[in-house]
Amino acid sequence: MNLFVFCLRVLPLLVILIGVDSSQALEAPKDTRQSSYYLMTLENRAMQDDSNLNPAAFWVMDGHSLWKEKIGNKNVSCASCHGDSGQKMAGVATQFPKMQKGKLQTLEGQINQCRTSRQEAPALAYESKELLALTTFVATQSKGLPIAVEETPQNKKDLQQGHQFFNTRMGQLNLSCAQCHQDRAGLKLGGSLIPQGHPTAYPIYRIEWQTMGSLQRRLRNCMSGVRAKQFEYGSQEMAQLELFLMWRARGMPLETPGVRP
């Protein structure tokens, strides 16, 4: 090929290619993260959006009753400090798990911490109706607000540990969270679409469970699915994994109380 033909044929092509490249580089990277809300049928979405259809509304109401109930040796309610309506809790759920006095605390953990230290009442069991109701009530106050978990010098170590759990193969099936929920998100597992695994709607009313459940219950689900030893409810490992998942979903709006199939 002589030089003239090269200039005529290949150079414009190069210019076009480079031109396309630079125009793409100028645009901000598109956020491809997606809440699994958008994987649901229209009927299930309607169930989440319409408070008259959403069964989780019962837990919000139960939570509000518990919120105002005076208990413990101190005979105080949550409302005594935080106000009757719960509206002061707006934005609180978007920050959890959070470092509190040197310990990584989930929202459930923080509620129990408040109960034992401020109310001097016994801690509530994980997945108990009462704890789910209170957590749902508090988290619902942040509905629509972006998840605000950021990396800080205090939580950095836990965040890294959570990230490592996310990428660690486990169980007899020898699968990591990332292999399904990152590498194969959007593909099918059996008949179901694999979601990206963003915890944007917890606690959720899961139709399969016929009740409300926490993020930890959902995580234990997957762990038993890959035949792994499940992390214990309320354990440090769970909090670290939760922290990483919330950090991974930072900026996405909270949907609590969510409905999932």
Place this chain on the structure above:
Amino acid sequence: MSKTSRTGITMPAQAKKGTIIEIRAIAQHDMETGYRYTEDGKRIPRDIIQLFTCQYNGEEVFRSDFYPGTGANPLIIFTTEAVASGTLVFKWVGDGGYEAVNQAQITVS
């Protein structure tokens, strides 16, 4: 389940005479089937809502039997004809003396 629980009714407050209105009734209930066992092998006794009725100004316009296969927190959506202004009374009756009553007003023009 406790002896009663929360319920919710969604229906129009006003309607034209002769039109069809949609009513949604949801009750908070575990609907324990009686076929499940605890981790230590003890059978969990059946605890379900058995009957749901709707009375429109004293006349029964809808009735439904529930069975162990009915899901938790059952939602019933049904229609009736708006015949007159008045009260609709909704009643859920179930195992272990469970009973929940709710009502709603309608103005028919």
